[in-house]
Amino acid sequence: MTTPTLEVRNLRTHFFTRAGVVKAVDDVSFTIASGRVLGLVGESGSGKTVTGFSIIGLVDPPGRIAGGAILYQGQDLAKLPEREMRALRGNRIAMIFQDPMMTLNPVLRIDTQMIEAVQAHAKVSHAEARTRARDALGMVGIPSPDERLQAYPHQFSGGMRQRVAIAIALLHHPDLLIADEPTTALDVTIQAQILAEVQKLAVNYGTALIWITHDLSVIAGLADEIAVMYAGRIVETGAADAVLDRPVHPYTHGLIGSVPSRNRRGEKLRQIPGTTPSLLRLPPGCAFRTRCPRADAACEQEPLPSQPVPERTVRCFHPLVAVAA
Amino acid sequence: MTTAPIIELRGVSKRFGPTYDAAARVARSIARQFGTAQKNEVVHAVDNVDLSVTRGEVVGLVGESGCGKSTLGRMVAGIMPPSDGEVRFKGDDIVELPPDRARDAKLKVQMIFQDPYASLNPRLRVEDIVGEAPLVHGLVKRADFDTYLDAQLRRAGLDPGYRRRYPHQFSGGQRQRIGIARALAVQPEFLVCDEAVAALDVSIQAQILNLFMDLRRELDLTYLFISHDLGVVEHLSDRVLIMYLGRIVESAPAEEVFARPNHPYTQALLAEVPRIEARKRRFTAIKGEIPSPLAAPPGCHFHPRCPHAMPRCSQEAPRLREIAPGHRSACHLNDRS
Missing domain, CATH: 3.40.50.300 (P-loop containing nucleotide triphosphate hydrolases)
Incomplete structure (x- = not known):
């Protein structure tokens, strides 16, 4: 084994x-x-x-x-x-928490938060990071990920927010x-x-x-x-x-x-x-x-x-x- | 059955809209003169619901968050007046009763809330939380108060020795017992349980559900049991109502709903429920999300997510009608056969 x-x-x-x-x-x-x-x-x-x-x-x-x-x-x-x-x-190693409102920063747009998470661990350009973020959102089933990247956490429903948290964990x-x-x-x-x-x-x-x-x-x-x-x-x-x-x-x-x-x-x-x-x-x-x-x-x-x-x-x-x- | 309903709702609706203060009203009238379009944001939390519950019955009300099930429960319990329609207790419309009789009627319908941490006043001792209402309403004399209180606490499974404690000194399950003792202390006939076990651990949940069943037998209680947990509802209820975006979409005896769900929403809901018997299953999902009640889809509210939707579904709201004895469903598909 x-x-x-x-x-x-x-x-x-x-x-x-x-x-x-x-x-x-x-x-x-x-x-x-x-x-x-x-x-x-x-x-x-x-x-x-x-x-x-x-x-x-x-x-x-x-x-x-x-x-x-x-x-x-x-x-x-x-x-x-x-x-x-x-x-x-x-x-x-990543973690998803019970309350997605606690994981996401309420005053930052989703793209800011996701691009930061990508660039923290990978040496990639801003544009490349954005593409990865968009793909991750698409993968967890968020419709029109390009537009949703520009939204703030409060504009998502609870289930959508949890998907964003999962997408970040999966980046x-x-x-x-x-x-x-x-x-x-x-x-x-x-x-x-x-x-x-x-x-x-x-x-x-x-x-x-x-x-x-x-x-x-x-x-x-x-x-x-x-x-x-x-x-x-x-x-x-x-x-x-x-x-x-x-x-x-x-x-x-x-x-x-x-x-x-x-x-x-x-x-x-x-x-x-x-x-x-x-x-x-x-x-x-x-x-x-x-x-x-x-x-x-x-x-x-x-x-x-x-x-x-x-x-x-x-x-x-x-x-x-x-x-x- | 020939027994008269203990609670009857006729065409009950509840709408929530913004309330305007003087300044906002002036601003709106000025805006109207300039012809600026104004959105009238009204939520139809409960939309034209009929319901009758007979004595001794346990009715389960199931739905997802935002479907209006708590609002319906609050109207039944008389703590929120309906925007339209009548709530009748033993045949009397509560709104039209003289105040003293309305108060007596409301006293007979009590409510148990979801959050045992938020629904008890943290500054009151258990003896005041449970004992205040029966004293105020003259259900018990000062002289008999101690015996009465001890009996109430014991019935809910609490040690009467704890009567001088505060809520924070109890665990979640025990707090829910305090909430139950408080509701039962005024000798109600009807209990509205709004997600009463949702916040509890599995082992404690079983204890509280057993307590509900014992009390039903002991006190001849009637329940409206509101829950999103189909397993709990199936176990407890005689009849089940399924609610979606303010409307009841299906109503049937419990065995019938779980054996032969008719409405596509009920079918999807039952398919999604994780069950301990279903191992390593592939989870699939109803497409889309629950629409905002501010912008409920026209026609049948479920049509954007329904796999069987037809053109008619987006134009005309289906009526709740009988498809088998005691089994009612609101779906256009039933017209075809």
Whole structure:
């Protein structure tokens, strides 16, 4: 096998706040190969966004990467000087954020912003940069890109704005694209358009894609592999089909079970009791044990990653493994 | 069914236009004398909607942002008067009722909002948020207040020990429970839930949906459940309305809509919905975007994006008519067969 595009090894990103150390990302490991889509699933506060920020080197104080390695084509991004990181960011590694209004500068025209992004990483003329910007807009399905280049962000609708943000992320055909809930704020029909663009990208340019979301149904349609995060840890990883059809971790099981379409119409939804714990006051041992139906005394110890079934890594003492019939 | 509707809308429309102050009115009249063209920017948020909801029914209202579903919900809840048409509660037009009876009618229809962070006053304690309205309206006496409040909180799944806390001390799911307790404290018969679970995490969303279903049985409630999430609506609703740019384009029993969608927009919408069962699918998309309601296309609003559009579609707005028992759709294609 070739080296994966990205290998994250035992990543720890902690926030040193006055109230205590918040272990937003705690011992997270995964790999992703070229052209593959990894779905990083979790509820709010599970550490999925901070994982993305850590990879692209945008963790602000009081947070910092406290340990582990982020190997991009064998090179550790966590130890890279900021100068070299800047050469990669927006070029080989790009990110799309949830709110496109935050990514785009409201007082600059789209062409200004896009040409700047092109010239930051490629020694090309203004005219050439403009052509590239126009092509990128056309690629994400923006009609009459030449005219739209001269517009300001507020003249676009939410879905169009997100396309512009995606076009900027794609300007240099990155090897790795981190998408942080880019369709959460969009309507269903617009979401489908964006997903269609992203799928094309992974196929055409061999971009490795990390899709961060809380929406299992989007992931089901998009991802090759799934990593489920809970309270800063990846609790289950595996092939998308296998994880969705036969979840092994009780949290994954509960999460999938609570999706309305997985329940008989009108019947009570299977729910996970309780709420996600504060990262400042995590119970010792397995963070999910206070909500878990299978928890017992063993769970007060820290569960280490294990492989109860082939090609699946789970952090649990009591995985839901079917007893051979 | 022979039961009388609890809520009935007849030809309800809501238009939003600019309001002019004195200076703007003078400026406009001067401009008119010089014959300068003036655009009259009016948004038809809701356009001639009929709706009747019978007691105990759960009606799901689905549509994309800007289609007018929240505006419709607000008119049903009586917090926004319609520009045209009537909103009837148990047969009475709320606008024509004497003030005290109108107030009682509005009290019976309560609303639950999307954002549990914005819909609670951050400076009030839970006991005031939930307890103020029933005290003001004389639904409970001072002496019985504590017992009443505790019962309200417990019913929404909140610990009565938290009654002296402020909203910021609660998580999103718990705040939504406070919103539910507040709505139920005035003993309503009808709840308008406007995207009530959209802001919640999946595991919390299931808890709140279960709470809605329990309360429905317990209190014999009727719901108008507004959502863009078809999965949620399918699970909860008896009947589903699909809205596009201010008009209802399809209305049918829930199973019927999901099994045999008639309107091209409904069909496209259902095809787009990501489902956990659909793996590694190719996403395709309805062409184009939702037009601005300021410049809604003539005729059928959906025709510029519709794969089956005919010349007639851009000239004449299709009427909502029955195509099967209980199943109504607004599409010219139904005239051909």
